[in-house]
Amino acid sequence: MKNRIAAALAASLFVAGIGIGYAAQKVAPQVFHGKSKEDAARALLDVARVQAGDGSWERIAIGRVLYLGGHKQEGQAVFDAMLAGKHEDSDEFRIARVYREAGEWAKAKPLFDRFVANNPKDEKGLAEVGAFYLLNGDRDAAEKLFDRSFAISAEIWATVGAAGAYLGVVPEE
Known part of the structure; x- marks a missing residue:
């Protein structure tokens, strides 16, 4: 009985995962049409988070939009989470680019210097x-x-x- 429940649960989670994955591939107009710019951006970023999965470059892109789009603390939280875990030198390089783009050379420089030293x-x-x-x-x-x-x-x-x-x-x- 327990095996059957576990199998049914696993199957339903698998099907739900496929549905979420498929839904993430399409962005319905109601996600952003007719909403304020802020609400449209938030809704699209929510979709992007699902689309990003575990992709580091993708998560950095989301952090970039937040950081440069007026939500600096949220963007910084994305970057901090990335840098706190296992990451590639290219992740630091991309985050440094965001800081540079924001006019924050003092924050970008140490990341660029570390990239140069490691590459x-x-x-x-x-x-x-x-x-x-x-x-x-x-x-x-x-x-x-x-x-x-x-x-x-x-x-x-x-x-x-x-x-x-x-x-x-x-x-x-």
Whole structure:
């Protein structure tokens, strides 16, 4: 009897999971139509959370919208949760980009520096961090990172990112 109940429960949870997963693939107009911008954004972010699952880049994207969209504490909570657990260097890099985009170089810099230290062969990452240094007034540190990047490879995105920084253009993300 217990086995049958457990099997029925497992089957219903499986079917419910499929339904939730399928529903997350479609966003119904009533989720955001006719709502205030704030309510529409909240409702869409709720859907995005389901769509994100355990994806770190996806969760960082949600945190970015919150952080830059006027809900800084909620966005920061997303980032703090990410950084407190097991994460990739690329997660720190993406969070650092958000801080930089928010004009918070002091928060971005240590994350970028850690990424550079842990990824000494990432020519595009080195050039991008160098560009951010240049855009924040540290040409010496920027050019050292450009030198390291170009010593690895002459990768177009690294070269374009460095060139753009000299003209005040933020690298493409």
